[in-house]
Amino acid sequence: MECLQKTKKKVLMKGNYAIANAAVMAGCECYFGYPITPQSEIGEFMSGKMQELKRAYVSAESELAAINMVIGACSTGAKAMTSSSSCAVSLMQEAISYASADELPIVLVSVMRGGPGLGNIYPSQGDYNQAVIGGGNGDYQTIVLAPSTVQECVDLTYKAFYLAHKYKNPTILLADGLLGQMMEPVEFTEYPYPEIDNSSWALSGAKGRNGRIIRSYAPLAENQCVFLNKLYGKYKQIEENETEWEEIDTEDADIVLISFGSPSRNVKSAMKICRKEGLKVGFLRPITLWPFPSKRIAELSKKVKMFLDIEVNMGQMLKDVKLAVNGAVPVEFFNRPVGNPPEVDDIVNKIREIMK
């Protein structure tokens, strides 16, 4: 697979390759990874491209090793990433907790498949909780970006590197097997964000200064209190500055459909059909799963009659929607436990049924 660099025209590309190419274009200096379907093409692409460009690439012996290699590289201020899926991302939870405490800009591309356990390689949204809540220890929060098209995979890969370095915070691009495997026309612009200067904290050798320490060990409880308050101050800033979502036709809506990632495309189509039938249906798609657009959903809950949350899992984002709505109006749920998104017709029928 060729690295396209900047493209003038749109090219047809598989989501996984698009993510990898975007990472290269974002200036990713180091890739470390271990194969797992449905994202192995990312590592395959990187193995050739990074060597060609004389950047760092390691076929790591495990996901434990891969993500800790990312931490090591990021500790020097480098742009570094790994990619993985579901059961293998489970192995990375300890490191994500460490990287959060260390405030390191690690980038993880997580392409969801079916779970729990080994599950299967069908698309899924079953790792919303794994990404947004996380399975590591202690109080921490990762930034989570959720693309819904292959083009958005590109745009949000750029953004993932930018936000990770801007806030020195672990950042996850949460795609799914459908996006990873499907082909769509995409365009690659230059990396659109400013480069962040890491020189004030990165490890570079203690030349003419004392050694810098990146650590999480905090033997004194008082120090840990100060640190956590500071960390949560940063999270508050991220919530204020970076919450992103797409919203359509909510002005006069009686019901607002909420959906993220690739299934949101069918949800949007269903909304359009309902509108033609005269039903007052709006649409909201969180692009940042954390920070979550809770404020906007809370505002909407004052004017709409109900929400319908649609996911390909057993109802993980649903809890965040309900928290935001806070009982103001009913929140209905429609899902497929795993696999392809619910069909447009089925969504339309569900909307008709609950709006009766």
Add this chain to the structure above:
Amino acid sequence: MAVQTFKLPKSLKEGAKFSFCPGCDHGVAVRILAEVLDELGLTENTITATSIGCSVTIYDFINVDAIEAPHGRALAEATGIKRARPDKCVFTYQGDGDFASIGIGESLHCALRGENITAICINNTTYGMTGGQLGPTTLLGQKTTTSPTGRNVEYYGYPIKIAEHIALCDGTAYSARVSLDTVANIKKAKQAIKKAFEIQMKGLGFTFIEILSTCPTNWKMTPEQAHDRVRNQMMEVFKPGVYKDITAEKTV
């Protein structure tokens, strides 16, 4: 006659107080490591990935850039550092549990890839920091808090000979086992560490030093008794020597 006054290595932080128990060999190991960094002029060009164990706060003593890796992951983080910044001197300082138990995968693969990194492993035949439980190098018959009647093969299997295993990896340039029980052996240990860093800076591959060390606290011994144990029991199983040195004509 000139009198040699006691001088701290420049690579040690001013006023740093070791947090190791009295009589523990960790302190000696950290000191000779600092001396080597001084002598090779590496202090200002070094990054270390520290480990979890009694050595966790080594960054409070040695004045180099440092990141604290999770338990067992030091050589993965060191790999990330070295690949991102190949001109830096990169080392890890790990316990036997960190290196050879929870981190054995990272350790072997780092050696197999031939990363230009120096790893120092403090073998004290126990998980010192957590209170002296059975670890990967606990000797047969050795009593620990999780082998109350002594290590038997039935329940626990065998201890690992780390330096020999690392020497078997094709990416390893240097693998040696040393001890700190006599002044002469401390000098040898320092020479081995120095050699390892020199080989790293020439870019010849992975370098490794296993240091037989005491844990008087968990062994419930005086420092003197502990050094006797290193000589009489540990060295019987873990024989000191250079197991691989691609820069030498002949090795053990």
